[in-house]
Amino acid sequence: MYPQAIFLGNWKMNFLEEDIISFFREFAHNHKNALVGFAVPAPYLKFASSMKQDANIQIGAQNCHWEQSGAFTGELSTAMLKDCGASFTLVGHSERRQYFGETNETVQRRTERVLKEGLVSVTCIGETKEQYQEGERTKVLSQQIKLGLKGVTEDNVKNLIVAYEPVWAIGTGLSATPEEADSAHRHIRKELISLFPDGGNKIPILYGGSVNSKNSKELLALESINGFLVGGASLKAGEFSALIENTIG
Numbered sequence: 001m002y003p004q005a006i007f008l009g010n011w012k013m014n015f016l017e018e019d020i021i022s023f024f025r026e027f028a029h030n031h032k033n034a035l036v037g038f039a040v041p042a043p044y045l046k047f048a049s050s051m052k053q054d055a056n057i058q059i060g061a062q063n064c065h066w067e068q069s070g071a072f073t074g075e076l077s078t079a080m081l082k083d084c085g086a087s088f089t090l091v092g093h094s095e096r097r098q099y100f101g102e103t104n105e106t107v108q109r110r111t112e113r114v115l116k117e118g119l120v121s122v123t124c125i126g127e128t129k130e131q132y133q134e135g136e137r138t139k140v141l142s143q144q145i146k147l148g149l150k151g152v153t154e155d156n157v158k159n160l161i162v163a164y165e166p167v168w169a170i171g172t173g174l175s176a177t178p179e180e181a182d183s184a185h186r187h188i189r190k191e192l193i194s195l196f197p198d199g200g201n202k203i204p205i206l207y208g209g210s211v212n213s214k215n216s217k218e219l220l221a222l223e224s225i226n227g228f229l230v231g232g233a234s235l236k237a238g239e240f241s242a243l244i245e246n247t248i249g
């Protein structure tokens, strides 16, 4: 069902031109059964696209607006992202939810726009530490899926990727255990199938949150995990190459 494991790096607000040059000088990957991409800071979409060594590496953005164009100072449209070489964009990353007022409703509007424009939407969901501690994980995930994916149709679901990133695991060095990740991913799959009886089984579900070259293999061994969204460990070319190599090499 998933011929390629997906490895997406999320560079967040890091790197200047010189760092991107060094990264792609060092980053090597030649796995046919890995789909590799980087969500880069928007000013560098074009530059990163020109620097990557391998035509199979995807370059994407980290956010976008839901309107096509207009008076939205500071925002970026999906057409602009595409024009600058993006083939995908993250939507609703927990840092956007936490610091920039992103809600399930705005996630829904962005996801719908991204899919309508033919880009891949990597729509992010995940519970906070408090929600996790109070046993609300499945309830929160169900809500994020039902509200965030409202309006997505069976027709464009083929361009959807869901990333499960428990907020308490992001950037903390404290990854979810394989058991925890597995139960969350199974729940997400169940919700996706109930929303999309035809395509729900084919939507890749990525795990994110302190994934590195040491814990990735064990996580990807689970049938419920189709790949990773990686922050910190995607900033070092050697570490990210090792992560891919150790997982599927």
Ligand code: PGA
Residues within 6 Å of the ligand: 010, 165, 169, 170, 171, 172, 173, 208, 209, 210, 211, 229, 230, 231, 232, 233
């Ligand atoms: P991390 O970040 O790998 O540094 O935990 C993941 C993410 O925020 O996408």
